[in-house]
Amino acid sequence: MTASRDRVRAAVDAAFRDEWGQVVATLIGLTGDWDLAEDCAQDAIAAALATWPRDGVPRHPGAWLTTAARNRATDRLRRDAAGAAKLRQLAVLARDPDEPPSGEIPDERLRLIFTCCHPALPFPARVALTLRTLAGLSTAEIARAFLTAEPTMAQRLVRAKRKIAEAGIPYRVPPAGLLPRRLAAVLAVLYLIFNRGYDEEGTGRALTAEAIRLARLLVRLMPEEPEPRGLLALMLLHEARRATRVDDGVLVTLENQDRSRWDRGLIAEGVATLDRALATRRVGPYQVQAAIAACHATAPDAADTDWPQIAILYGELARLAPSPVVDLNRAVAVAMADGIPAGLALVDELAASGRLDGYHLLPATRADLLRRDGRAAEARAAYEEALRLAPTEAERRYLTGRLEEL
Structure with missing residues (x-):
């Protein structure tokens, strides 16, 4: 059975995203050689691109890649006398390429x-x-x-x-x-x-799914620890809003996102997970970040956002995990809670410190606050600086749109 090149490429790309970590981790466990594991995993990807067009995409691509990588490792170890003991391990743990991996994770x-x-x-x-x-x-x-x-x-x-x-x-x-x-x-x-x-x-969805799966596993492994639950809650609450973050290649700010499209199931799970973490009364930075995300996710409308509570939470986060990025976010919350001048003063103080030089969100935040304050000329200069520093096309399109509005 043959398969089209496009279908094979899509299948190999999907297998790489979903199975790379498993293949490399398995080979490291067998051989103890990190470079060998990565090299053989890459060889397996190359072998898939060469043979799947002819033989068809296997039922379980991850298992196929693991077997191909293991066989490649076996060949390389066979040339090394020191690899004899490792080869015995490989033989014991060999598996049919069409056998699905055991266990959820x-x-x-x-x-x-x-x-x-x-x-x-x-x-x-x-x-x-x-x-x-x-x-x-x-x-x-x-x-x-x-x-x-x-x-x-x-x-x-x-x-x-x-x-x-x-x-x-x-x-x-x-x-x-x-x-x-x-x-x-x-x-x-x-x-x-x-x-x-x-x-x-x-x-990117494969990476977020992998992170969420592993966070769930950590929660099961460490049920008495609150911070894995806090991180899981934070991920779920962010993922719930993912579909609304970009519209036709342009970044959409939180206040302008279509809340009717947010995943209410993920929000409910995230809030419940956070509640279980907070019940331990051992608050950590991930729990605080999840609480901030929950304030946004549970507000029926942007105008209903509890900015005073968010400002308090950012203050707590700054105490637990101080960083200039946290200070920048707190400045935004203060601006929304106490007035634009109060927030701008904090942003200007942060800019003067030099701790966020080169970070595009500093001038972007300042530009947004200046725009809200009616200071169009200053806002334009700040938006232009942010545009020069913005790392993604979606952000550059958003900033370009703001400049055009001004």
């Missing part, structure tokens, strides 16, 4: 996350390594997420893999007593994966 990916997030690794390396191995992001994509040069990020990934090998970091979910220490890094990884997918249309 195989444990290999969870082991991979906690290994990447080992405290022996610097925090940025933990996040970057997991994004590379679990989500399949390229080094360039990760560098953009970190606002870092690509060569710098490449070296960071190399050093992280070397550290894992040299320090003998175990490939496992840590014992219960060690879980809390790793939790902050794991949550940061999942949220970055979610945000990466949330900022992309189409293919």
Whole structure:
């Protein structure tokens, strides 16, 4: 049976998005070699592009890719005498390529996350390594997420893999007593994966779905910990609004989104998940962010948004997880709650500090507040600065539209 090139390409792209992390995690678990695992996973993708047009797309593409990658690893290990013991493992764990993977979310990916997030690794390396191995992001994509040069990020990934090998970091979910220490890094990884997918249309949905699945798994693994529930609630509440964020390629601000199209099922689940987390009375930053998102999601109309409550929540978030981006968001909430001049004063203070130099949302926020305050000329200059810095086409189109309105 043959398949068209377009259908094969679509199937391979889907398999890459859905199965990359599982394939790489399985091979790392079998061989302990991170570079070998990634190389063989890439070889399996290439093999799919070569053979699926002739043989047809398999019933279970992920299982096919895992088997192809395992076979490639076997060939490479066979050339290395030191690989004999690993080959025995591969033989024991071999599986038919059409057999569906067992379990809703195989444990290999969870082991991979906690290994990447080992405290022996610097925090940025933990996040970057997991994004590379679990989500399949390229080094360039990760560098953009970190606002870092690509060569710098490449070296960071190399050093992280070397550290894992040299320090003998175990490939496992840590014992219960060690879980809390790793939790902050794991949550940061999942949220970055979610945000990466949330900022992309189409293919990004696979990343957000992966992040939500893994957040659900963490909640089951750590039922007494409130922050995994807080993160899950935050993701669900954001995902509920996803369909309304962009209209014909133009970013739509929260106040202008069509609330009738928001997913009420996800909102209800997000609020219920948040309530369970808050019931522990151990509030963390993800719970506070979810509470802010819930204020927006449950308001029947933009005019009904409880801005004073949101300003208070941003103040609490600034205490728990201080950052200039949190301060910028708090400034917006203060402007909406206490008046535009109060918010503008905070934005100007933040701009003077230099902590957000080059961040497009600083001039974009200032421009919006100036526009609301009737200061059109100053708003235009700020919008033009934001347009120069905006990283996505949807944002550039939105800012261009604001300039045209002025």
